[in-house]
Amino acid sequence: MKRLLGVLLLLVAGQLQAVDFDYRLSARPIAKNVYAFIGKTEDFTTDNGGNIVNTAFIVAPQGVIVIDSGPSLRYGQQMRRAIAAVTAKPIALVINTHHHPDHFLGNQAFADLPIAALAETRDGIAADGNAFAENLYRMSGDWMKGTEVQLPGRTLSAGIVEVAGRRLRLVALDGHTGADLVVVDAASGVVFAGDLAFNGRAPTTPHADVGHWLKALDQLEALTRETGFKVLLPGHGVPSADAGPIRQTRAWLTWLSAAMRSAAKDGLDMNDVLARPLPAEFARLPVAASEYRRSVGHLFPAAELQALGAKP
Amino acid sequence: MKYPLTIAAIALAALMPPAEAAALRESGDPLDSARWSDMQKAFLAGAPVLFDPRVKVIAPSTAENPMQVPVTVDATALPGVAEVVVFADFNPIVQVLRFFPEDAPAFLGFRVKLQQSTPVRAAVRTADGVWHVGGTWVNTVGGGCTAPSAAGGSKEWQQRLNEVSGRQWSDGPNAGRLRMRIVHPMDTGLVAGTPAFFLEEINFADAAGKRLMRVQTYEPVSENPVFTLQRVSADGPVEATGRDNNGNAFTARIDQ
Numbered sequence: 392m393k394r395l396l397g398v399l400l401l402l403v404a405g406q407l408q409a410v411d412f413d414y415r416l417s418a419r420p421i422a423k424n425v426y427a428f429i430g431k432t433e434d435f436t437t438d439n440g441g442n443i444v445n446t447a448f449i450v451a452p453q454g455v456i457v458i459d460s461g462p463s464l465r466y467g468q469q470m471r472r473a474i475a476a477v478t479a480k481p482i483a484l485v486i487n488t489h490h491h492p493d494h495f496l497g498n499q500a501f502a503d504l505p506i507a508a509l510a511e512t513r514d515g516i517a518a519d520g521n522a523f524a525e526n527l528y529r530m531s532g533d534w535m536k537g538t539e540v541q542l543p544g545r546t547l548s549a550g551i552v553e554v555a556g557r558r559l560r561l562v563a564l565d566g567h568t569g570a571d572l573v574v575v576d577a578a579s580g581v582v583f584a585g586d587l588a589f590n591g592r593a594p595t596t597p598h599a600d601v602g603h604w605l606k607a608l609d610q611l612e613a614l615t616r617e618t619g620f621k622v623l624l625p626g627h628g629v630p631s632a633d634a635g636p637i638r639q640t641r642a643w644l645t646w647l648s649a650a651m652r653s654a655a656k657d658g659l660d661m662n663d664v665l666a667r668p669l670p671a672e673f674a675r676l677p678v679a680a681s682e683y684r685r686s687v688g689h690l691f692p693a694a695e696l697q698a699l700g701a702k703p
Numbered sequence: 704m705k706y707p708l709t710i711a712a713i714a715l716a717a718l719m720p721p722a723e724a725a726a727l728r729e730s731g732d733p734l735d736s737a738r739w740s741d742m743q744k745a746f747l748a749g750a751p752v753l754f755d756p757r758v759k760v761i762a763p764s765t766a767e768n769p770m771q772v773p774v775t776v777d778a779t780a781l782p783g784v785a786e787v788v789v790f791a792d793f794n795p796i797v798q799v800l801r802f803f804p805e806d807a808p809a810f811l812g813f814r815v816k817l818q819q820s821t822p823v824r825a826a827v828r829t830a831d832g833v834w835h836v837g838g839t840w841v842n843t844v845g846g847g848c849t850a851p852s853a854a855g856g857s858k859e860w861q862q863r864l865n866e867v868s869g870r871q872w873s874d875g876p877n878a879g880r881l882r883m884r885i886v887h888p889m890d891t892g893l894v895a896g897t898p899a900f901f902l903e904e905i906n907f908a909d910a911a912g913k914r915l916m917r918v919q920t921y922e923p924v925s926e927n928p929v930f931t932l933q934r935v936s937a938d939g940p941v942e943a944t945g946r947d948n949n950g951n952a953f954t955a956r957i958d959q
């Protein structure tokens with residue numbers, strides 16, 4: 392018994408050693424004075440601790456502008472240290488692009504600073520934030536320790552704002568969620584697309600309105616055609632010098648919504664839809680199978696309603 | 704064979720493809736659930752039981768939305784099906800529904816609320832009195848039965864209660880299929896302050912008045928239930944009638 396206990400303790404110790412809760416964030420320059428922390432194109436796991444998202448910061452003349460704060464308190468704290476390793480300038484503002492937990496649960500680490508979001512994003516965080524956090528605890532485990540919802544205290548609206556000596560263009564779109572903020576930094580040519588664009592990873596749809604999202608993608612693509620455009624930073628996946636991630640996201644959403652409509656029209660049941668193979672074009676996209684499964688749950692009921700002639 | 708079968712079961716096995724026959728067993732729950740003996744006592748007491756691969760219960764192994772877990776029961780490979788009872792071992796309300804296929808094949812699709820990871824099973828009684836049991840584990844993060852219905856917050860459903868929409872398919876790969884949705888909150892009574900309020904019975908009959916299927920539904924069936932049936936052929940309209948536990952009745956015609 393004693394020996395068995397010893398073995399168990401060793402196993403536990405081994406596990407503790409493997410997880411040091413260090414996201415190993417390193418700021419990657421994506422344009423002049425603009426840096427990003429690029430997450431993995433995976434699902435939330437206890438291995439990645441939720442580091443599946445892109446966050447970023449702009450080193451502006453009088454301070455730093457942070458765009459999204461990551462999935463946990465630890466992430467926010469480590470991000471703050473990683474920013475300090477790049478610049479001594481103080482952080483002037485933290486922006487949340489939308490109300491998904493991997494984009495705002497690091498806010499707590501910036502609680503002493505102004506945090507801003509669109510009004511609807513703020514309302515969404517207030518309404519769903521705790522449920523999101525609970526869900527991430529389940530999926531990412533102890534990486535989430537101590538994480539609580541920190542609401543943005545400031546409300547943003549579309550238009551030009553000046554922050555820390557930098558002119559930013561805020562474009563308020565929707566479709567991935569009810570409010571998706573795109574930040575255009577003219578000085579560097581970076582378009583921060585949030586989760587309207589995914590690159591090399593299947594898009595997530597828990598709060599999606601696909602019709603609105605497709606319209607937003609057209610507007611986003613127009614931004615990449617403006618003179619001065621240099622880099623598109625998607626919410627997930629590597630940055631891009633062209634509209635590639637927008638086209639990928641559009642292709643997935645177009646296929647997905649057409650697939651839901653035709654399945655419902657053909658009389659398929661939800662289990663029939665879940666059993667359908669992914670087209671070759673998407674089968675090898677990271678997390679395509681799991682995002683497809685989730686999206687069937689999110690999107691098929693509405694398609695079904697329409698096919699059965701029900702009032703929405 | 705690991706589990707010896709009775710003479711009757713051996714005779715049955717002789718009629719089946721070898722792979723299926725090998726999976727037949729009379730004891731030893733294939734889903735290895737701690738609650739199996741309770742389930743057996745509650746639903747199948749005293750009757751012979753056979754774990755039978757011909758009873759197919761299709762559901763996702765992980766339910767992304769515990770309020771709307773799709774379940775398809777297909778017992779069409781079994782002859783002489785009289786009754787099918789569907790239950791989930793670890794649900795706070797175990798019994799999901801019962802259906803009696805009369806002039807329709809023993810096939811039914813629906814959605815359920817699951818509170819936690821659980822086997823979802825169908826026990827199928829054939830004319831000889833034997834219960835044939837099939838099932839599958841569904842893993843879920845929970846919240847299905849004690850979470851309020853979406854309708855609970857709004858008043859709209861009150862005007863639309865028992866509103867039916869549906870369609871039949873007469874050709875294509877799903878010829879003979881009927882799908883129907885009913886507006887109903889299907890409240891379980893497990894949410895404080897909200898009494899149980901759910902559909903209890905739905906009958907499907909063909910144009911000649913011949914009953915295709917009778918379905919008894921219970922609290923765990925999802926809000927705004929959607930049912931999928933398979934007719935031998937989609938021959939004319941189907942009349943669906945039913946009522947909930949408060950006596951609200953409905954009658955609807957489902958066309959092609």
Ligand SMILES: [Zn+2]
Binds near residue numbers: 489567586
């Ligand atoms: Zn998102």
